[in-house]
Amino acid sequence: MSQWLWLIPGSPLLGALIIALLGERIQRRHFAIVASCATAGAFLAVLLAWLMGAASHPLQQTLYTWVAVGDWRPTIGFTLDRLALVMVSVVSGVGLLIHLYSMAFMAGEKDQRRYYFFLNLFLSGMLILVLADNLLLLYLGWELVGLCSFALIGFWYRDPVRAAAGRKAFTVTRVGDTALAIGIFLLFSQFHELSLSALLTSATAQWEQGSTLATLTALLILGGAVGKSAQLPLQVWLPDAMAGPSPVSALIHAATMVTAGVYLIARTHPLFELAPQVQWLVAAIGTLTIVYGASAALAQTDFKRVLAYSTISQIGYMFLALGCGAYALALFHLTTHAFFKALLFLSAGAVIRAGGDEHDIHRLGDLGRHPSLARWSFLIGAASLAALPFITAGFYSKDAILAATWAAPAGPLLWAFAAVGALLTGGYIFRAYLLVFHGSGPRDSTASLPRSMALPLLILAALSITAGFIELPEGWPGPHLWSAWLEDELGLAAMPPTGAVHRLQVIGALLPLAGIALALVLVRRERAGQPLPLTTFLRSGWGFDALYRVALVQPYQALARSLGRVVEARIIEGGLSGLARGFWTVARGCRYWVEHGTLERGLGILISGLRFGHVMLNATQNGMLSRYALAMAAGALTLLGYWIWGG
Amino acid sequence: MIPLTHSLVIAALLFTLGLAVVLLRRELLFVLMGLELMFNGVALTAVAAGQHWGNADGQVLTIFLMAVTAAELVVALILVWLAFQHFGAVRVDELSRLREDAKLKGNARGDTS
Numbered sequence: 001m002s003q004w005l006w007l008i009p010g011s012p013l014l015g016a017l018i019i020a021l022l023g024e025r026i027q028r029r030h031f032a033i034v035a036s037c038a039t040a041g042a043f044l045a046v047l048l049a050w051l052m053g054a055a056s057h058p059l060q061q062t063l064y065t066w067v068a069v070g071d072w073r074p075t076i077g078f079t080l081d082r083l084a085l086v087m088v089s090v091v092s093g094v095g096l097l098i099h100l101y102s103m104a105f106m107a108g109e110k111d112q113r114r115y116y117f118f119l120n121l122f123l124s125g126m127l128i129l130v131l132a133d134n135l136l137l138l139y140l141g142w143e144l145v146g147l148c149s150f151a152l153i154g155f156w157y158r159d160p161v162r163a164a165a166g167r168k169a170f171t172v173t174r175v176g177d178t179a180l181a182i183g184i185f186l187l188f189s190q191f192h193e194l195s196l197s198a199l200l201t202s203a204t205a206q207w208e209q210g211s212t213l214a215t216l217t218a219l220l221i222l223g224g225a226v227g228k229s230a231q232l233p234l235q236v237w238l239p240d241a242m243a244g245p246s247p248v249s250a251l252i253h254a255a256t257m258v259t260a261g262v263y264l265i266a267r268t269h270p271l272f273e274l275a276p277q278v279q280w281l282v283a284a285i286g287t288l289t290i291v292y293g294a295s296a297a298l299a300q301t302d303f304k305r306v307l308a309y310s311t312i313s314q315i316g317y318m319f320l321a322l323g324c325g326a327y328a329l330a331l332f333h334l335t336t337h338a339f340f341k342a343l344l345f346l347s348a349g350a351v352i353r354a355g356g357d358e359h360d361i362h363r364l365g366d367l368g369r370h371p372s373l374a375r376w377s378f379l380i381g382a383a384s385l386a387a388l389p390f391i392t393a394g395f396y397s398k399d400a401i402l403a404a405t406w407a408a409p410a411g412p413l414l415w416a417f418a419a420v421g422a423l424l425t426g427g428y429i430f431r432a433y434l435l436v437f438h439g440s441g442p443r444d445s446t447a448s449l450p451r452s453m454a455l456p457l458l459i460l461a462a463l464s465i466t467a468g469f470i471e472l473p474e475g476w477p478g479p480h481l482w483s484a485w486l487e488d489e490l491g492l493a494a495m496p497p498t499g500a501v502h503r504l505q506v507i508g509a510l511l512p513l514a515g516i517a518l519a520l521v522l523v524r525r526e527r528a529g530q531p532l533p534l535t536t537f538l539r540s541g542w543g544f545d546a547l548y549r550v551a552l553v554q555p556y557q558a559l560a561r562s563l564g565r566v567v568e569a570r571i572i573e574g575g576l577s578g579l580a581r582g583f584w585t586v587a588r589g590c591r592y593w594v595e596h597g598t599l600e601r602g603l604g605i606l607i608s609g610l611r612f613g614h615v616m617l618n619a620t621q622n623g624m625l626s627r628y629a630l631a632m633a634a635g636a637l638t639l640l641g642y643w644i645w646g647g
Numbered sequence: 648m649i650p651l652t653h654s655l656v657i658a659a660l661l662f663t664l665g666l667a668v669v670l671l672r673r674e675l676l677f678v679l680m681g682l683e684l685m686f687n688g689v690a691l692t693a694v695a696a697g698q699h700w701g702n703a704d705g706q707v708l709t710i711f712l713m714a715v716t717a718a719e720l721v722v723a724l725i726l727v728w729l730a731f732q733h734f735g736a737v738r739v740d741e742l743s744r745l746r747e748d749a750k751l752k753g754n755a756r757g758d759t760s
Contacts (some may be wrong), residue, residue, distance in 0.1 A: 626673065629670055633666055
């Protein structure tokens with residue numbers, strides 16, 4: 001299997017290339033098939049890897065040396081260990097379902113070629129990122145993913161708002177990407193090495209715990225992760241990114257790209273363990289983001305923005321788990337979140353499309369006639385997101401994180417924030433559910449969805465329920481497959497004592513129910529025309545956009561304008577025109593003095609000199625034999641004389 | 648025994664006389680005669696040097712020189728005769744065809760300037 005590892009990222013890349021290069025020859029409706037087959041290829045390769053035992057021992061493949069400079073040779077090499085295996089399974093599996101869904105969802109779209117090209121390229125970028133065995137290749141995947149997300153968010157680029165959303169996502173994530181790049185440079189300058197395994201080993205061996213360099217490196221990597229995963233303070237791009245098509249939102253902003261930051265931290269976790277303050281910062285950012293996202297989601301009116309803020313908040317849980325050292329649990333939540341959030345986005349997409357591209361949850365509620373499958377799958381996804389106890393996957397993953405949080409430094413404080421977040425989660429998602437599906441509109445329509453849309457919804461719904469059963473909470477009888485399996489690679493988090501765990505579990509099970517009650521109250525108040533206090537503040541995402549506009553964008557624009565007025569108009573343009581005038585004067589001077597004076601006169605002298613020489617030399621060519629003989633004799637005499645007396 | 652110096656002086660006189668004839672006389676036949684004189688001067692030098700060092704090479708060279716000169720003279724006389732027949736020339740100055748080309752070139756240059 002090792003030599004076929006390249007197929008996992010290679011298959012979607014090949015699909016993208018086929019679509020890009022041979023697109024002229026492919027019919028419009030066949031793009032979806034080509035793209036889905038390429039994704040299916042990747043998924044089959046992942047399945048094959050499972051069958052060939054990748055779950056027990058890592059696979060490794062080095063394709064070729066990318067760059068060779070002296071003794072530094074980064075390679076195109078892939079490593080498939082358990083962490084990567086989880087990620088590629090989720091990415092290729094959910095990616096395949098979303099491709100299937102897109103087939104029907106995007107059927108009416110004109111520009112299928114661009115859509116599927118970027119969708120496939122995105123998947124291959126994500127898979128390269130996950131499988132890369134060195135930081136350079138990881139960064140390549142990282143940037144590829146960023147580029148594709150820009151192109152897919154701004155897919156309907158004729159609408160300036162959507163195009164601006166794409167640009168915003170690109171610019172904001174760039175801040176994080178720059179931090180990550182500097183972190184990579186720093187690591188390289190210290191160890192002269194980019195291979196992940198070697199790098200982490202030597203970092204653990206050479207750096208002391210809490211040393212400045214380790215802290216700085218961990219901070220820079222955290223910066224990259226925060227940008228990509230839309231955590232505070234770089235979360236502003238994600239809500240706007242909902243301008244893209246719904247399958248794109250499901251793929252990029254729920255299941256895969258935003259989890260890249262989580263993956264990055266889990267991958268480089270030895271570095272974070274060397275810098276405990278930074279690791280705690282990860283947890284702190286996570287908790288703040290949980291509360292931030294959940295509270296902002298409470299007040300949204302755009303259906304997809306609710307889900308966007310929910311994603312921000314849920315990734316906060318993963319960051320919290322990472323910060324507490326519970327890497328396996330972060331991955332567990334990542335997996336279940338990928339299932340239920342993709343399910344939520346896809347069913348929301350179906351509802352929005354059936355409602356004639358209506359995004360407002362109140363008006364969607366008035367419209368009614370939603371596809372009933374979308375309603376049920378949304379309900380399952382919402383239950384899983386709210387972590388409804390015992391029956392949903394979200395419960396098991398979120399509950400485990402909450403329990404692990406308690407044992408971390410300042411654990412009870414972090415736990416309290418996370419618990420408030422859990423309560424709000426139930427509140428916002430059921431508020432959205434009640435407003436959309438139990439509005440004043442007529443009952444659900446019975447019209448069935450197209451099969452390629454229904455199938456992914458059914459599969460994801462099933463997974464959203466069952467995926468949690470592989471890892472039951474601490475202290476329960478039943479399987480604990482997940483953490484036992486990942487223990488070798490990622491270690492186990494410290495857990496609080498059993499009694500405390502049970503108390504926490506009871507509270508954790510009650511919180512979603514309280515959240516649903518909160519949702520009922522909220523919806524009743526909202527229907528009665530009494531909105532939540534602070535609605536505007538929450539709806540605008542705590543005013544981060546306005547803050548950034550005042551603090552960063554406007555000064556920057558002012559700077560740009562003043563630079564344009566002063567530097568460009570005066571200095572650069574004035575300088576350039578002065579320079580041009582100077583050159584013109586010099587050129588004119590040259591024309592008068594050099595061309596008419598020196599050059600022409602010089603040439604004249606040269607010509608007359610040559611003419612004179614010609615005449616002189618011509619005289620010797622008189623054809624008179626005796627003259628020639630005289631010249632020869634004179635020459636011979638001269639040479640002879642030189643030889644005898646001169647030499 | 649004749650000292651080497653005397654022979655060399657005679658040889659030098661012969662060579663210089665020959666050269667003078669070649670340079671000063673214009674008639675083709677006289678030029679040829681002058682050439683013969685120069686050859687003989689050279690031959691005398693070779694013989695005298697051979698005698699002085701007791702080496703026969705000088706004599707051998709002279710015999711070869713006589714043979715070659717005879718042959719050369721044959722060719723040269725034929726050329727003189729042909730020159731007389733074709734161009735009616737007995738003086739070297741009348742044989743200046745190369746000069747004609749130079750004149751043509753001179754005219755061409757004059758046109759362009």
